[in-house]
């Protein structure tokens with residue numbers, strides 16, 4: 001992973017960076033540290049009161065009920081997917097790795113079926129464009145191509161150097177737009193700084209925009225009664241995790257922390273489309289805790305390591321942690337460990353369900369990309385292409 005260590009001192013003001021590449025490496029921030037180490041007596045008391053409330057709420061959330069009849073119904077309700085209930089007063093872990101593996105299996109089965117029904121004619125294809133030599137991007141692209149191979153999607157790829165011009169990238173996109181064997185095109189982000197990301201993403205045909213980043217696809221997602229050709233993979237994966245874990249979205253209050261174009265904003269739109277009442281908390285929000293405390297569902301996508309604390313959560317809520325932050329850790333072989341945008345150790349004691357980092361939303365991003373590519377190939381077939 002090509003990560004850089006930012007040793008810049010970060011101000012006490014909670015800075016929610018708008019997220020472009022999802023992984024950033026930085027030292028644990030003074031904000032985080034001071035919050036963790038100065039929990040006041042008042043906060044401890046509040047926390048204990050909340051913990052009591054959680055323990056009272058817990059039987060419903062975790063299925064600790066006395067009769068086997070009740071237990072069966074709660075288990076069926078809470079864990080239809082391969083989510084893992086943990087011991088004691090801890091949230092149920094939403095196992096993104098296992099859920100993504102299930103989805104990838106479903107995709108493979110559907111491709112196999114359609115291929116045999118069409119006498120081998122159905123061959124979904126994904127083209128991946130990588131510009132530059134970032135190690136993390138190279139890893140993601142490699143993983144995407146491997147995931148394609150595993151489920152029977154043909155992958156195409158173009159790697160360009162950092163020094164490539166915008167025109168060269170646009171030429172590659174144009175070539176894939178015109179290729180009938182390609183049903184999905186993605187340009188790995190972030191692009192080198194000299195390139196106009198918007199111009200490049202807008203050049204992708206909306207019918208092949210499997211990342212869902214084209215302004216027209218995002219625009220349709222924002223509108224009632226319009227259906228985008230594709231929905232961005234990370235937000236779609238986040239909602240899929242909630243749904244496959246039996247979390248009710250309709251009528252619930254949801255807070256999305258962060259308003260990036262590729263995660264926060266589309267996640268908010270998607271939750272609203274599923275009839276949640278959505279609040280977006282961002283870098284200029286005063287007192288973010290105030291909103292988070294009320295939320296039945298929290299989607300954290302602000303790019304600040306361990307920003308959301310357990311004490312801020314409503315007992316029993318569902319927490320989807322989209323962040324992937326590398327923080328220095330001398331005890332690890334790699335010298336760092338990955339943490340999310342949620343302070344997991346405190347949140348797991350309060351939430352009803354929570355995704356871990358790693359192994360939560362990350363694996364779903366690639367599963368949703370495969371799903372979008374399959375959808376793209378099916379749509380092309382319906383159009384007679």
Ligand SMILES: Nc1nc2c(c(=O)[nH]1)N[C@@H](CN(C=O)c1ccc(C(=O)N[C@@H](CCC(=O)O)C(=O)O)cc1)CN2
Pocket residue numbers: 001020021022140186187188189190211233234324338357358359360361362363364365366
């Ligand atoms: N064109 C795109 N660029 C980028 C996207 C995207 O969806 N489309 N998202 C991210 C990177 N990304 C996929 O491209 C991605 C990030 C993380 C993971 C993942 O599975 N992470 C693991 C942990 C990985 C590790 O150990 O280092 C996890 O969370 O369990 C998958 C895909 C930015 N660019």
